[in-house]
Amino acid sequence: MTDTSKLVIAIDGPAASGKSTVARKVAAELGIVFVNSGAMYRGFTWWVLENEIDPVNSLLVVELLEKTIFTCGEENRVGTLTIDGRPMGNDEFHAETVNQNVSAIAAIPEVRERLVSEQRKYAEVSGVVMEGRDIGTVVFPDTPHKFYIDASPEVREQRRRAQGIVDKIAERDKKDSSRKASPLTVADDAVVIDSSHLSADEVVAKVLTHVGG
């Protein structure tokens, strides 16, 4: 591997497939920036709720979107996000109300268009490992480094419970895979890795082998 500053690694997969942990470790190994695109959909969902807007009222959501300023940055090689100047962190990303409403917000085409354009900006300034649902299919379709990390529904539910997070994974997967705008699908040229019976480090090793090979 030579110039990592232009490297773009796309890691997609369903909720709790382990893709965040893997993406974070791959980025650290390569010394490039880790970006969790789901956090951006979560941050905006939190902002919608904070503004007391009904998440299923897409007209009002888009009206808010148009006046919202997103600032993407990085700190210690991890992508950061502020919304209208407010830093978004774990509390905003993992509130139960956010889990319940993020799929509805992420299904709105205008929201996706705006966040996808923000996501592409990260790769203009450094190499990135970005994880999400449509990174290989929509955000960076031209990168040769695409991975789809999966795990059985039982293993994924168990991983969320172990994190102490209340999240109706099966319901969210169904919504994320069946929506019209950029549904969760496997890119034709993605390397598919089933992480059900693998440790995070084993998955990381597989990704690094493909990227370096």
Ligand code: DC
């Ligand atoms: O990765 P996550 O579970 O934190 O993502 C939260 C939600 O955001 C997920 O239910 C679907 C949506 N999402 C998306 O639509 N596209 C992405 N690239 C990332 C996340």
